[in-house]
Amino acid sequence: MDAIKNMVKERLELHGIKPSMQRMAVMEYLMTHRTHPTAEMIFADLYPEMPTLSKATVYNTLNLLVERGVVRLITIEEKNARFDACMDPHIHFRCRQCGAILDVNVEAHWIPAMPSGVSVEMSETYCIGYCAECNSKRVN
Amino acid sequence: MDAIKNMVKERLELHGIKPSMQRMAVMEYLMTHRTHPTAEMIFADLYPEMPTLSKATVYNTLNLLVERGVVRLITIEEKNARFDACMDPHIHFRCRQCGAILDVNVEAHWIPAMPSGVSVEMSETYCIGYCAECNSKRVN
DNA sequence: ATCCATTTTTAGAATTATTCCATTTTTGTT
DNA sequence: AACAAAAATGGAATAATTCTAAAAATGGAT
Numbered sequence: 109m110d111a112i113k114n115m116v117k118e119r120l121e122l123h124g125i126k127p128s129m130q131r132m133a134v135m136e137y138l139m140t141h142r143t144h145p146t147a148e149m150i151f152a153d154l155y156p157e158m159p160t161l162s163k164a165t166v167y168n169t170l171n172l173l174v175e176r177g178v179v180r181l182i183t184i185e186e187k188n189a190r191f192d193a194c195m196d197p198h199i200h201f202r203c204r205q206c207g208a209i210l211d212v213n214v215e216a217h218w219i220p221a222m223p224s225g226v227s228v229e230m231s232e233t234y235c236i237g238y239c240a241e242c243n244s245k246r247v248n
Numbered sequence: 249m250d251a252i253k254n255m256v257k258e259r260l261e262l263h264g265i266k267p268s269m270q271r272m273a274v275m276e277y278l279m280t281h282r283t284h285p286t287a288e289m290i291f292a293d294l295y296p297e298m299p300t301l302s303k304a305t306v307y308n309t310l311n312l313l314v315e316r317g318v319v320r321l322i323t324i325e326e327k328n329a330r331f332d333a334c335m336d337p338h339i340h341f342r343c344r345q346c347g348a349i350l351d352v353n354v355e356a357h358w359i360p361a362m363p364s365g366v367s368v369e370m371s372e373t374y375c376i377g378y379c380a381e382c383n384s385k386r387v388n
Numbered sequence: 389a390t391c392c393a394t395t396t397t398t399a400g401a402a403t404t405a406t407t408c409c410a411t412t413t414t415t416g417t418t
Numbered sequence: 419a420a421c422a423a424a425a426a427t428g429g430a431a432t433a434a435t436t437c438t439a440a441a442a443a444t445g446g447a448t
Contacts (some may be wrong), residue, residue, distance in 0.1 A: 162398045183323040218358040220339060225380025233373040240365025302427045
């Protein structure tokens with residue numbers, strides 16, 4: 109019936125994760141909110157509809173999803189970890205002024221030549237500067 | 249006399265930072281320890297020789313150095329901020345097993361095309377995987 | 389259906405990196 | 419020496435995340 113819920117379920121099972129209600133909820137949230145939310149944001153938004161949801165479960169689930177490579181952990185902001193369910197190649201940009209985190213699509217991710225013997229499992233690139241809107245308001 | 253202390257002093261003054269004892273100590277530490285230390289590590293190592301040093305000062309100094317673009321803040325590890333006084337283009341690699349953080353030199357840093365209006369002040373790339381040593385010990 | 393083992397969730401306490409705050413010390417200038 | 423401004427200090431406060439021990443849910447096997 110619900111196409112999204114099916115995709116969520118499949119994606120979890122594909123990575124060997126049992127699709128419990130809570131895990132489905134967190135995963136669905138990430139797939140439908142491309143806002144790079146923090147654990148706190150996810151919890152706050154899910155809580156009204158799942159009043160017995162625990163913050164620990166949100167953290168447990170996010171950690172599991174990251175470990176299994178289902179979602180990306182973004183450390184572009186020192187304070188909070190942020191999460192992204194989009195695994196297509198893209199990088200992140202954070203505006204120094206308004207704090208917005210934007211996706212920037214790239215054809216493929218840049219992985220420089222590594223010293224021999226080193227194997228790379230994943231790489232992340234992020235940029236920091238001023239977004240178009242904040243730039244236009246800036247005094248020079 | 250002390251060539252390093254002079255470099256440290258110059259580098260601070262070049263960025264408009266008054267070279268106090270404490271700031272010199274932190275900056276010298278970063279320039280002579282290419283280990284991407286945490287604030288805690290810097291404090292712990294400096295403390296024996298500067299018993300009145302405060303952790304707050306180490307944090308204040310590191311924040312100032314990062315703001316002024318004298319050192320790089322590295323967020324490759326979720327738990328702690330790490331710092332790097334080397335501003336030459338290079339990226340960081342973290343070994344998932346032993347936790348070592350290595351520099352990987354690159355000719356120039358990769359900055360993908362940004363949406364129009366966006367200005368980029370800095371960018372960071374990091375990779376995570378297994379270092380040569382840990383790789384050789386891994387079971388397949 | 390029922391029992392049991394395993395997995396998952398839960399609430400709250402604990403941990404810990406970092407920031408904040410009010411005071412003291414240091415520095416530089418008249 | 420006196421004073422204002424800047425920097426450093428110690429300890430309390432904050433807040434994100436993890437830990438812990440108990441409760442709930444799940445999934446066979448009988």
